[in-house]
Amino acid sequence: xxxxxxxxxxxxxxxxxxxxxxxxxxxxxxxxxxxxxxxxxxxxxxxxxxxxxxxxxxxxxxxxxxxxxxxxxxxxxxxxxxxxxxxxxxxxxxxxxxxxxxxxxxxxxxxxxxxxxxxxxxxxxxxxxxxxxxxxxxxxxxxxxxxxxxxxxxxxxxxxxxxxxxxxxxxxxxxxxxxxxxxxxxxxxxxxxxxxxxxxxxxxxxxxxxxxxxxxxxxxxxxxxxxxxxx
Amino acid sequence: xxxxxxxxxxxxxxxxxxxxxxxxxxxxxxxxxxxxxxxxxxxxxxxxxxxxxxxxxxxxxxxxxxxxxxxxxxxxxxxxxxxxxxxxxxxxxxxxxxxxxxxxxxxxxxxxxxxxxxxxxxxxxxxxxxxxxxxxxxxxxxxxxxxxxxxxxxxxxxxxxxxxxxxxxxxxxxxxxxxxxxxxxxxxxxxxxxx
Numbered sequence: 001x002x003x004x005x006x007x008x009x010x011x012x013x014x015x016x017x018x019x020x021x022x023x024x025x026x027x028x029x030x031x032x033x034x035x036x037x038x039x040x041x042x043x044x045x046x047x048x049x050x051x052x053x054x055x056x057x058x059x060x061x062x063x064x065x066x067x068x069x070x071x072x073x074x075x076x077x078x079x080x081x082x083x084x085x086x087x088x089x090x091x092x093x094x095x096x097x098x099x100x101x102x103x104x105x106x107x108x109x110x111x112x113x114x115x116x117x118x119x120x121x122x123x124x125x126x127x128x129x130x131x132x133x134x135x136x137x138x139x140x141x142x143x144x145x146x147x148x149x150x151x152x153x154x155x156x157x158x159x160x161x162x163x164x165x166x167x168x169x170x171x172x173x174x175x176x177x178x179x180x181x182x183x184x185x186x187x188x189x190x191x192x193x194x195x196x197x198x199x200x201x202x203x204x205x206x207x208x209x210x211x212x213x214x215x216x217x218x219x220x221x222x223x224x225x226x227x228x229x230x231x
Numbered sequence: 232x233x234x235x236x237x238x239x240x241x242x243x244x245x246x247x248x249x250x251x252x253x254x255x256x257x258x259x260x261x262x263x264x265x266x267x268x269x270x271x272x273x274x275x276x277x278x279x280x281x282x283x284x285x286x287x288x289x290x291x292x293x294x295x296x297x298x299x300x301x302x303x304x305x306x307x308x309x310x311x312x313x314x315x316x317x318x319x320x321x322x323x324x325x326x327x328x329x330x331x332x333x334x335x336x337x338x339x340x341x342x343x344x345x346x347x348x349x350x351x352x353x354x355x356x357x358x359x360x361x362x363x364x365x366x367x368x369x370x371x372x373x374x375x376x377x378x379x380x381x382x383x384x385x386x387x388x389x390x391x392x393x394x395x396x397x398x399x400x401x402x403x404x405x406x407x408x409x410x411x412x413x414x415x416x417x418x419x420x421x422x423x424x425x426x
Contacts, residue, residue, distance in 0.1 A: 065343050139257050216293060
């Protein structure tokens with residue numbers, strides 16, 4: 001037991017970048033999970049915790065923000081029309097959350113299935129993937145309809161009134177927006193996941209940033225297109 | 232006849248299997264997530280005249296809302312991993328690892344807020360010829376305010392959930408997105424009043 005502690009102390013005391021081989025050694029010899037050892041390596045006493053976190057996250061965060069800003073830029077161009085449609089303003093944060101979440105769910109499920117060897121190249125032959133696709137579509141429809149109803153109720157309560165024609169158009173915009181983005185996310189995850197897996201990369205590290213960026217940017221641009229077309 | 236009936240009932244079960252445990256879990260987390268988004272949207276709609284008075288707010292808003300989820304979501308995930316690995320204890324908050332996480336999350340938020348404000352300012356100026364440097368200050372103040380609330384809230388909730396025997400990984404995602412949206416919109420409003 002003393003040897004394990006000695007080994008762990010050595011791991012803690014080694015500079016952050018220099019002990020990958022020691023992780024393997026301790027893992028094999030003492031059967032300590034590599035995840036635990038990785039955590040000790042990343043955030044041990046010799047590691048500067050804030051610097052490690054900032055260095056590893058800053059680029060992807062800045063990229064994600066830039067993509068979202070570009071999406072917002074599309075909406076800014078139709079600002080006057082957009083803010084006059086109160087239910088769409090109410091819906092905006094919810095739509096963003098919803099679509100981003102579907103990106104994360106689909107990406108992580110596809111990554112897991114790839115690692116488990118459960119995914120085929122022709123996804124439509126795979127029962128589990130077809131089921132996931134159907135589940136996401138049904139849930140997307142239910143949550144969108146509920147969100148639109150709440151948005152209309154809240155808008156009505158704030159004194160907003162509109163014709164039945166505009167109401168139907170807003171319903172149509174929200175549902176079409178979510179359905180199109182969910183489809184794009186699903187097919188992007190499958191194609192990119194398969195490609196990355198074949199290139200011997202871990203899809204987990206790439207799919208979530210890819211799909212969330214597509215979700216954010218796509219949602220804004222699609223809203224811009226649909227509002228411009230219908231109003 | 233019996234064979235056909237069995238076949239039909241099997242078909243029905245297969246059709247119904249879409250509505251399984253996963254379906255319920257995703258639907259529940261989505262309902263929690265959109266409820267926060269809708270509350271934030273209602274606040275946004277009520278204060279439309281104030282929030283959208285400054286040009287470029289629609290450019291800033293999506294990135295600002297996303298930043299909360301990205302930073303606090305990662306914080307919750309790192310704390311959860313530490314808790315499961317036994318490196319972080321629920322009764323010991325004042326440790327170098329937790330202090331480091333809090334500091335990193337806060338600095339990242341300030342940095343990303345500044346970047347968002349700058350991108351908004353530049354897009355505003357280049358595309359619409361509108362000069363609004365105050366949007367950078369609004370972004371930074373709102374980012375700081377939102378994080379002063381969101382980071383401790385995320386940390387304490389993660390620790391509390393783990394202490395109660397639940398897996399924070401399943402709960403913190405929807406929690407962070409829903410509370411993050413509301414806190415972000417309110418912080419933006421306060422920043423607008425200050426500036």
